[in-house]
Amino acid sequence: MDNINQRxxxxxxxxxxxxxxxxxxQNWLNRGVLIGPDPIKGGGTPGRxxxxxxxxxxxxxxxxxxxxxxxNDVQTAFRAAQxxxxxxxxxxxxxxxxxxxxxxxxxxxxxxxxxxxERAGVFLYKPSEDILPHIRQSxxxxxxxxxxxxxxxxxxxxxxxxxxxxxxxxxxxxxSNA
Numbered sequence: 001m002d003n004i005n006q007r008x009x010x011x012x013x014x015x016x017x018x019x020x021x022x023x024x025x026q027n028w029l030n031r032g033v034l035i036g037p038d039p040i041k042g043g044g045t046p047g048r049x050x051x052x053x054x055x056x057x058x059x060x061x062x063x064x065x066x067x068x069x070x071x072n073d074v075q076t077a078f079r080a081a082q083x084x085x086x087x088x089x090x091x092x093x094x095x096x097x098x099x100x101x102x103x104x105x106x107x108x109x110x111x112x113x114x115x116x117x118e119r120a121g122v123f124l125y126k127p128s129e130d131i132l133p134h135i136r137q138s139x140x141x142x143x144x145x146x147x148x149x150x151x152x153x154x155x156x157x158x159x160x161x162x163x164x165x166x167x168x169x170x171x172x173x174x175x176s177n178a
Contacts, residue, residue, distance in 0.1 A: 004168055008051035009161070017057055017160040018064035025060065033078040034059060035086065058101035059085035061157045062113065065148050080115035084122050084150055095124055097173075103151045105173050106166070111154075114138075116145035 009017075015025045028034060034056060052060075062081035063074070071077050088100045098104045103111030109126040114135045121138045125131050139145050158165040 003171075004054050004163070007054055009054070009057045011050055011052070013161055014052050014057050014060050017157045018061040019068075019156070019160075020060075020064045024064075028060070028063070028074065028078075031074065033063075033074055035078075035082055055085050055101050057161075058154075058157060062148065062150070062153055065153045066115075066146065069146060069148060071146060076115075076117065079118070080113060080120040080146075080148075083115070083120040084113045087122075098122060098124075099172050102169065102172055103154050105169055106151070111150040113148045113150045114145050116140075116142040122150065 011022065011025065015022050018025070029050075059078065059081050062084050063077040066077035066080055067074065071080075085101045088098050088102075096104055096108045098111070104124050109124050112123045112125050112131070112135075114121055114123055116139045119139045119142075121135070123131055123135055123138070135145065135147070136142065155165045158168055
């Protein structure tokens with residue numbers, strides 16, 4: 001398997017991974033809500049196809065999951081999605097490292113993206129632990145917040161582009177531990 005971080009993806013692959021219509025994706029592009037780590041390549045003239053990074057693919061897929069969960073403000077959806085897709089967590093005391101656009105390694109637990117308004121965070125959930133107080137504290141103690149299962153989104157994205165999710169995680173986390 002090639003390095004997923006180096007691959008480029010077509011608009012068709014992005015909409016398939018996100019489970020959205022091309023019209024919705026074009027609308028988001030025109031509204032300028034995607035940030036991506038690099039400028040979007042191509043497009044703008046007939047015959048020049050746009051290409052997107054792994055990180056932007058995941059940004060769009062996560063934002064789509066947030067919109068499907070009932071968040072109608074696309075700016076809020078993308079702001080939260082960007083905290084997952086473009087930022088990772090170095091290993092903190094009691095928490096493993098997490099690379100951008102990847103969930104934590106599955107053996108550690110499930111990866112959740114939680115957000116409320118301007119604040120968002122990626123959290124490790126272990127079924128034996130009550131994570132809600134930690135999420136609330138991290139988000140500034142809001143009365144409510146939205147949670148997306150980032151592992152499910154990741155699995156769907158990988159399946160849509162024909163790669164096994166565990167292969168991606170094994171490669172990423174074995175390289176970062178090497």
